[in-house]
Amino acid sequence: MTIPVREMSEWESRELLHHGNVGHLACVHDHRPYVVPVHYAFEAKQLYVFSLTGQKIDWMRSNPNACLQVEASGEHHRWNSVVVQGRYEELPDAPEWHNKRLHAWSLLQKRSFWWEPGSSKPGAGSDERDNPIFFRISIDEISGRELAANAGIHDVTILQE
Amino acid sequence: MTIPVREMSEWESRELLHHGNVGHLACVHDHRPYVVPVHYAFEAKQLYVFSLTGQKIDWMRSNPNACLQVEASGEHHRWNSVVVQGRYEELPDAPEWHNKRLHAWSLLQKRSFWWEPGSSKPGAGSDERDNPIFFRISIDEISGRELAANAGIHDVTILQE
Numbered sequence: 001m002t003i004p005v006r007e008m009s010e011w012e013s014r015e016l017l018h019h020g021n022v023g024h025l026a027c028v029h030d031h032r033p034y035v036v037p038v039h040y041a042f043e044a045k046q047l048y049v050f051s052l053t054g055q056k057i058d059w060m061r062s063n064p065n066a067c068l069q070v071e072a073s074g075e076h077h078r079w080n081s082v083v084v085q086g087r088y089e090e091l092p093d094a095p096e097w098h099n100k101r102l103h104a105w106s107l108l109q110k111r112s113f114w115w116e117p118g119s120s121k122p123g124a125g126s127d128e129r130d131n132p133i134f135f136r137i138s139i140d141e142i143s144g145r146e147l148a149a150n151a152g153i154h155d156v157t158i159l160q161e
Numbered sequence: 162m163t164i165p166v167r168e169m170s171e172w173e174s175r176e177l178l179h180h181g182n183v184g185h186l187a188c189v190h191d192h193r194p195y196v197v198p199v200h201y202a203f204e205a206k207q208l209y210v211f212s213l214t215g216q217k218i219d220w221m222r223s224n225p226n227a228c229l230q231v232e233a234s235g236e237h238h239r240w241n242s243v244v245v246q247g248r249y250e251e252l253p254d255a256p257e258w259h260n261k262r263l264h265a266w267s268l269l270q271k272r273s274f275w276w277e278p279g280s281s282k283p284g285a286g287s288d289e290r291d292n293p294i295f296f297r298i299s300i301d302e303i304s305g306r307e308l309a310a311n312a313g314i315h316d317v318t319i320l321q322e
Contacts, residue, residue: 024230026187026194033187033194033228037242067194069185081198 008144013082016072016144017042023070025049025137027088029059040068040137041107047084047137048104057133060088066137074146082144086137093134101134169305174243177233177305178203184231186210186298188249190220201229201298202268208245208298209265218294221249227298235307243305247298254295262295 008016020042026035036056041048047068051057060066064087071081091097169177181203187196197217202209208229212218221227225248232242252258 024185024187024196024198026185026196026228028189028192028194031189031192031224032226032246033189033196034244035185035187035194035196035228035230036244037185037230037232063192065193067187067196069196069198071198083195083197085193 004148006146008080008082008146010142012080012146013142013144014042016080016082017047017070017084017142020070020072023047023068023084025056026067026069027056027059028063028065034059038068039108041104043103043107045139047086047139048100048107048134049136050104050108050132050134052132057135060135061090064088068137078146078148080144080146082142084137084139085141086139089136089138091134091136097134100136104134104136165309167307169241169243169307171303173241173307174303174305175203177241177243178208178231178245178303181231181233184208184229184245186217187228187230188217188220189224189226195220199229200269202265204264204268206300208247208300209261209268209295210297211265211269211293211295213293218296221296222251225249229298239307239309241305241307243303245298245300246302247300249296250299251294251296258295261297265295265297 021039023038023040024035025038026033028034034055038049038051066086066088068084068086069081070084071079073079091100093101182200184199184201185196186199187194189195195216199210199212227247227249229245229247230242231245232240234240252261254262
């Protein structure tokens with residue numbers, strides 16, 4: 001089996017993050033992973049997210065290590081996937097974060113649905129849901145890979161019956 | 162802000178897993194998360210995956226705790242997201258797994274692209290990529306949520322400028 005895989009440059013990976021707006025965010029508690037889709041706004045070394053409260057916020061407050069993955073399909077049946085490793089930083093609704101909050105809001109406002117399915121807790125008190133959390137993932141590392149998806153199953157022989 | 166969120170029944174969550182074929186799989190090493198897209202085949206209490214070797218296989222061999230999330234958009238701008246918590250179990254190419262391997266292969270064969278972007282290591286030896294790993298996630302817990310995505314940004318007021 002030959003599957004052509006190419007490592008993307010940092011510039012290409014950043015372009016993909018810039019053009020995307022939905023990713024999958026993973027976090028950890030007690031050696032267990034959890035992953036949910038999120039909408040994000042990318043800028044420089046940060047990914048900004050507004051989120052409803054819930055498990056991932058609880059977990060990242062306790063362990064800030066986070067991983068966000070974003071994929072995109074390209075031309076000629078190519079697939080690109082970028083993985084970001086970073087740290088959760090909560091940005092409270094305080095004067096020092098006001099401009100960042102407005103900026104991220106303006107970026108996210110361009111999307112129809114900036115909030116994610118599966119994030120808010122069913123049955124949670126309405127007051128809890130009234131206060132979405134604003135946070136960022138401070139990027140430590142970006143890596144990206146491109147894969148020629150037309151190298152399909154017919155190129156593969158795993159099982160010889 | 163009011164975002165209608167409904168907890169899905171186990172039956173509904175299983176239906177979503179059954180009709181889907183792409184999810185995002187998260188794993189953990191040293192308190193750090195990692196997440197990649199995968200193609201899976203769902204059956205009863207198991208999710209079957211063929212995977213190229215790489216970081217996630219290394220990590221799950223060391224810590225079998227895994228989380229797979231699958232989303233689907235439904236009618237009337239609704240979004241559904243199912244999260245599975247489970248354990249990694251590698252199924253070696255040995256006689257006792259032959260039938261399971263064939264069965265999972267037959268399920269995955271219906272998909273054009275059963276393997277995931279971002280999974281194989283660029284520059285890895287070709288012999289390494291010649292031997293995809295067959296594993297399953299043994300499901301411990303399934304939860305699902307439905308969210309009315311047409312409760313869009315205009316229903317939300319976070320910032321009072």
